Amino acid sequence: MKRTTLFFTILSALTLTSCDVHFGNIHYDVPWWVIAIPTGIILFAVYIIGGIILSKNEYVCPHCNKTFSPKWWKAAYSIHLNSDRVLKCPHCKKRSLCKIKRVIK
Numbered sequence: 536m537k538r539t540t541l542f543f544t545i546l547s548a549l550t551l552t553s554c555d556v557h558f559g560n561i562h563y564d565v566p567w568w569v570i571a572i573p574t575g576i577i578l579f580a581v582y583i584i585g586g587i588i589l590s591k592n593e594y595v596c597p598h599c600n601k602t603f604s605p606k607w608w609k610a611a612y613s614i615h616l617n618s619d620r621v622l623k624c625p626h627c628k629k630r631s632l633c634k635i636k637r638v639i640k
């Protein structure tokens with residue numbers, strides 16, 4: 536599921552990239568990678584920065600009631616409902632919707 540989502544996200548980003556650039560009255564015909572590569576770099580930077588910020592939060596497992604902070608890549612890619620996230624508890628190894636306990640700024 537995650538790989539399929541990632542594949543179609545990258546595919547749609549590449550197919551939606553325009554090769555015609557209009558800057559004022561000047562028209563540029565640029566190759567697709569001139570737009571796609573900076574876009575990918577920006578999206579990847581947002582993914583990393585968002586994950587690092589989200590990984591500073593503490594979440595409570597509904598099964599064992601223990602708190603934990605997820606790794607940044609797991610926090611960035613997890614399904615969320617408001618501020619609660621579907622995470623795998625490192626203590627009991629069960630995946631569930633974990634409520635946020637504390638927001639560390």
Ligand SMILES: [Zn+2]
Pocket residue numbers: 596597598599600601624625626627628629
């Ligand atoms: Zn747990």
